[in-house]
Amino acid sequence: NAGVTQTPKFRILKIGQSMTLQCTQDMNHNYMYWYRQDPGMGLKLIYYSVGAGITDKGEVPNGYNVSRSTTEDFPLRLELAAPSQTSVYFCASSKQGISNQPQHFGDGTRLSIL
Amino acid sequence: TQLLEQSPQFLSIQEGENLTVYCNSSSVFSSLQWYRQEPGEGPVLLVTVVTGGEVKKLKRLTFQFGDARKDSSLHITAAQPGDTGLYLCAANPTGGGADGLTFGKGTHLIIQP
Numbered sequence: 001n002a003g004v005t006q007t008p009k010f011r012i013l014k015i016g017q018s019m020t021l022q023c024t025q026d027m028n029h030n031y032m033y034w035y036r037q038d039p040g041m042g043l044k045l046i047y048y049s050v051g052a053g054i055t056d057k058g059e060v061p062n063g064y065n066v067s068r069s070t071t072e073d074f075p076l077r078l079e080l081a082a083p084s085q086t087s088v089y090f091c092a093s094s095k096q097g098i099s100n101q102p103q104h105f106g107d108g109t110r111l112s113i114l
Numbered sequence: 115t116q117l118l119e120q121s122p123q124f125l126s127i128q129e130g131e132n133l134t135v136y137c138n139s140s141s142v143f144s145s146l147q148w149y150r151q152e153p154g155e156g157p158v159l160l161v162t163v164v165t166g167g168e169v170k171k172l173k174r175l176t177f178q179f180g181d182a183r184k185d186s187s188l189h190i191t192a193a194q195p196g197d198t199g200l201y202l203c204a205a206n207p208t209g210g211g212a213d214g215l216t217f218g219k220g221t222h223l224i225i226q227p
Contacts, residue, residue: 004156033214040123042202042217043157050212058214090156097212099205100145100164105156 002026006091006106013081013113021076021109023091031094032074033103034058034066036087043090049074050097081113117141118203118218126224130192135221137203138185144206146186147215148177151200193225 007022025032030051035043035058045058049068063085065077074093078085088110092103119138127133137146145164149157161170163179163186170177174197176189190197200222204215 031212035214035217040219042219043204043215045214045216048212048214056213059216092156099143099215100147100162102147102159102162103157103215105158107155 004091004093004104004106006089006109008109009107010110011112013078013111015081015083015113017081018077018079019081019111021078021089021091021111023074023076023106024072025074025091025093025104026072027093027095027104028071029093029095029104030071031097032068033092033094034064034074034076035090035092036060037090037108038087046076046089078111083113085111086113087111116219117207117216118205120201120203120218120221122221123219124222124224126226127193129195129225129227132189132191133193133223134187134189135201135223136185136187137218139205140184141207142183144183146179146183146203146205148186148188149202149204149217151202151220157202190223193223195225195227198223198225 004025033048034046037043047066049055092105094103148160151157166183167181168179174191200220202220204217
């Protein structure tokens with residue numbers, strides 16, 4: 001059981017470039033999330049989705065876009081990379097949208113914008 | 115303002131010692147979760163506490179939810195080097211869950227052999 005898979009694991013971008021961070025899960029979870037983790041700052045929610053075709057903004061959505069065309073995939077897009085977007089990005093999924101349910105995380109994408 | 119305040123931010127102790135880390139808030143939560151994160155990996159759920167005053171044990175780890183459901187603690191007995199990691203508390207500020215979790219900044223724990 002692969003769980004949540006994120007690709008790539010590492011990436012270096014130049015300012016102004018664009019890229020898509022991939023996230024796929026094989027647990028048939030409806031709920032998916034994107035977080036970013038900056039040193040000493042914990043994880044902050046960027047976007048989330050409660051099911052295919054439905055997405056919504058989290059705490060720090062500026063500079064990012066998402067789509068959810070299938071239950072399995074939830075890609076995160078950076079259109080114009082900025083140094084402030086240097087971070088570690090984590091995708092997560094959960095079976096139910098209830099606060100006492102576990103979120104299952106991928107191993108992250110480490111992104112540097114230079 | 116941080117919704118969940120974790121303390122201490124860093125803790126380095128010798129193997130075999132006991133320790134307690136804290137997660138505090140001024141808000142009331144329907145539940146609170148503790149995750150552990152190792153370098154290069156995503157967080158992994160350790161426990162969810164739901165009822166005020168609840169105590170849950172996971173081997174040498176004891177988790178407690180405050181009576182008022184505003185705070186939580188994690189106590190480790192006889193710490194081992196394998197306990198080294200970043201411990202994060204998390205909760206949903208709206209009480210729902212579908213709209214994601216708010217995390218504390220974490221406690222970086224190092225257990226020295």
